[in-house]
Amino acid sequence: MNILVTNDDGINSAGIYALVMALKEIGNVIVMAPLGEQSAVGHALTVSLPLRVTEFHKDGDFFGFAVSGTPADCVKLALRTFLAEKDLPIPDIVVSGINHGRNTAVNVIYSGTVSAATEATVLDVPAFAISLTSYHPKADFSVAANFAKRFAPYVVKSGLPKGTLLNVNIPACKEDELEGISYTRQGKSYWDDMFERRLDPQERPYYWLKGHYILEDKDEDIDDIAIRQNKISISPIHYDLTNYEFLDEMRKGWKKDF
Amino acid sequence: MNILVTNDDGINSAGIYALVMALKEIGNVIVMAPLGEQSAVGHALTVSLPLRVTEFHKDGDFFGFAVSGTPADCVKLALRTFLAEKDLPIPDIVVSGINHGRNTAVNVIYSGTVSAATEATVLDVPAFAISLTSYHPKADFSVAANFAKRFAPYVVKSGLPKGTLLNVNIPACKEDELEGISYTRQGKSYWDDMFERRLDPQERPYYWLKGHYILEDKDEDIDDIAIRQNKISISPIHYDLTNYEFLDEMRKGWKKDF
Numbered sequence: 255m256n257i258l259v260t261n262d263d264g265i266n267s268a269g270i271y272a273l274v275m276a277l278k279e280i281g282n283v284i285v286m287a288p289l290g291e292q293s294a295v296g297h298a299l300t301v302s303l304p305l306r307v308t309e310f311h312k313d314g315d316f317f318g319f320a321v322s323g324t325p326a327d328c329v330k331l332a333l334r335t336f337l338a339e340k341d342l343p344i345p346d347i348v349v350s351g352i353n354h355g356r357n358t359a360v361n362v363i364y365s366g367t368v369s370a371a372t373e374a375t376v377l378d379v380p381a382f383a384i385s386l387t388s389y390h391p392k393a394d395f396s397v398a399a400n401f402a403k404r405f406a407p408y409v410v411k412s413g414l415p416k417g418t419l420l421n422v423n424i425p426a427c428k429e430d431e432l433e434g435i436s437y438t439r440q441g442k443s444y445w446d447d448m449f450e451r452r453l454d455p456q457e458r459p460y461y462w463l464k465g466h467y468i469l470e471d472k473d474e475d476i477d478d479i480a481i482r483q484n485k486i487s488i489s490p491i492h493y494d495l496t497n498y499e500f501l502d503e504m505r506k507g508w509k510k511d512f
Numbered sequence: 513m514n515i516l517v518t519n520d521d522g523i524n525s526a527g528i529y530a531l532v533m534a535l536k537e538i539g540n541v542i543v544m545a546p547l548g549e550q551s552a553v554g555h556a557l558t559v560s561l562p563l564r565v566t567e568f569h570k571d572g573d574f575f576g577f578a579v580s581g582t583p584a585d586c587v588k589l590a591l592r593t594f595l596a597e598k599d600l601p602i603p604d605i606v607v608s609g610i611n612h613g614r615n616t617a618v619n620v621i622y623s624g625t626v627s628a629a630t631e632a633t634v635l636d637v638p639a640f641a642i643s644l645t646s647y648h649p650k651a652d653f654s655v656a657a658n659f660a661k662r663f664a665p666y667v668v669k670s671g672l673p674k675g676t677l678l679n680v681n682i683p684a685c686k687e688d689e690l691e692g693i694s695y696t697r698q699g700k701s702y703w704d705d706m707f708e709r710r711l712d713p714q715e716r717p718y719y720w721l722k723g724h725y726i727l728e729d730k731d732e733d734i735d736d737i738a739i740r741q742n743k744i745s746i747s748p749i750h751y752d753l754t755n756y757e758f759l760d761e762m763r764k765g766w767k768k769d770f
Contacts, residue, residue, distance in 0.1 A: 296584070297554030297621045304718035305707065326554070326622075331719060335707040360634055363555045363751050364584075369621075376618060376702070404770040412766065417700075418755045434769055437762045439754040442675075444634070449563065449593040460562035461589055490762060491753035493621050496697040497676045500748040504695045508670065511692055512662040 255281035255410060258332055258345035258374070262292040262325045262353065262366030265310050265318050269352035269386065272395035274316060276403040277349065284342055285310075285318025286332040288325060288366075293355075297369040298324045305331060325350065325370035333377045346410050348374035351384035352398045356423055358477040359443035359470075362491065368421055372493055375419040380409055382419060387481050388426035397432070398424040401486060417494065423477055423487040436480035438487045441471040443478050513539035513668060516590055516603035516632070520550040520583045520611065520624025523568050523576050527610035527644065530653035532574060534661040535607065542600055543568075543576025544590040546583060546624075551613075555627040556582045563589060583608065583628035591635045604668050606632035610656045611643035614681055616735035617701035617728075620749065626679055630751055633677040638667055640677060645739050646684035655690070656682040659744060675752065681735060681745040694738035696745045699729040701736050 261270040265287040310320040350370040374381035447465025480487035523545040564580040608628040632639035705723025738745040
């Protein structure tokens with residue numbers, strides 16, 4: 255099995271290292287990931303600037319291609335140009351992560367980790383994003399990495415519908431505390447956030463985003479609730495954003511000329 | 513009516529100028545838009561850096577706040593902090609555009625213009641994105657601007673479901689060539705794109721994205737098809753990305769333990 259791995263925390267982060275070490279046990283892993291941290295970049299693509307690719311080595315056993323761009327750039331560059339140019343195989347699956355922090359509910363639209371997997375789906379390669387629900391600086395990625403190793407072959411074998419990817423979130427618990435899998439929908443939890451106004455040394459104002467996450471949902475089948483119950487949350491998501499129900503209403507009730 | 517206007521082409525672009533001039537005829541317009549071009553940034557938020565706000569004047573009749581960030585930053589900063597700090601009114605609607613180029617089909621996930629409107633929706637303010645299907649350097653934004661002026665009060669009056677925004681695309685034709693409105697779904701057209709490998713003056717390689725857009729759809733109710741028929745395309749979109757149909761299948765057929 256050929257696996258392309260990327261992330262949004264950057265190629266030098268602990269999450270991608272743990273993921274690559276685990277996936278190497280089951281397949282041929284190629285890494286193409288952002289040189290620097292790219293959290294909350296969403297589905298950004300770099301169009302006004304060119305991209306640079308540099309080789310990246312770590313600890314003797316980790317090798318990858320570092321890209322001066324976003325997670326979606328990495329996947330598009332790999333699948334559309336770079337792998338073929340280097341005579342590297344087209345992957346059977348793209349795995350994005352392990353993100354340091356949850357990607358549930360509204361976070362999905364901000365997440366570079368999820369967007370990398372979405373870009374793979376746009377380019378017709380099955381993909382999942384995987385995130386660990388912990389912001390601890392020394393978070394243990396081993397439970398998530400081990401799950402990715404068991405899950406990736408199953409996804410390849412089962413297949414995914416065109417345009418659909420999987421968003422996996424792992425609770426921050428030990429392996430023997432896991433309560434199984436839950437196939438979930440994206441929840442409605444949100445950020446209660448604002449910008450803190452500060453003054454720089456020249457007394458000029460600047461604004462910095464801060465906030466805390468509000469757990470809004472209660473239903474068992476919601477991503478954040480599954481995690482809270484120590485279950486691994488797996489949500490199938492797609493990028494057909496049409497609200498079909500409201501489209502129907504508009505067609506019936508809204509004006510046709512303005 | 514209080515209207516917040518933003519865009520992704522930057523505060524100094526022709527599209528936002530035309531939009532603001534038109535909307536000023538029907539309401540109190542506040543502009544908060546990126547200082548520089550932010551095309552294809554998707555739903556990026558700036559979290560690792562602070563934001564700066566500067567006042568921007570143009571031609572004596574255009575005033576706005578320029579932000580050193582993304583379109584989603586502009587909307588979040590305005591709605592969560594800046595407007596209140598300056599004793600400015602909370603808007604009745606957020607209008608994002610006029611984008612220089614279409615935002616249909618897969619472009620929706622890359623679009624900073626759409627993401628700004630999505631961020632307004634996340635923060636419970638009705639919103640629409642508006643884009644002109646023209647890449648001509650001297651594109652005429654007047655048809656789009658006039659439509660925005662007629663449409664904004666109707667959206668405020670009609671209301672939108674929680675979590676849903678409108679993605680409006682205007683054909684590049686004259687006012688009297690318009691063939692009316694079509695309430696559409698997001699199509700499946702895509703980019704046949706790749707990265708061109710070049711060498712810099714030091715003979716080092718770099719990669720630059722290029723591509724052309726493939727019109728995939730044929731059905732009348734698709735965004736790109738409506739535009740081709742000189743209709744204004746209006747798609748209701750939301751950010752619940754769950755693929756409910758496949759979620760059902762997974763619950764029935766996929767393994768529950770790994």
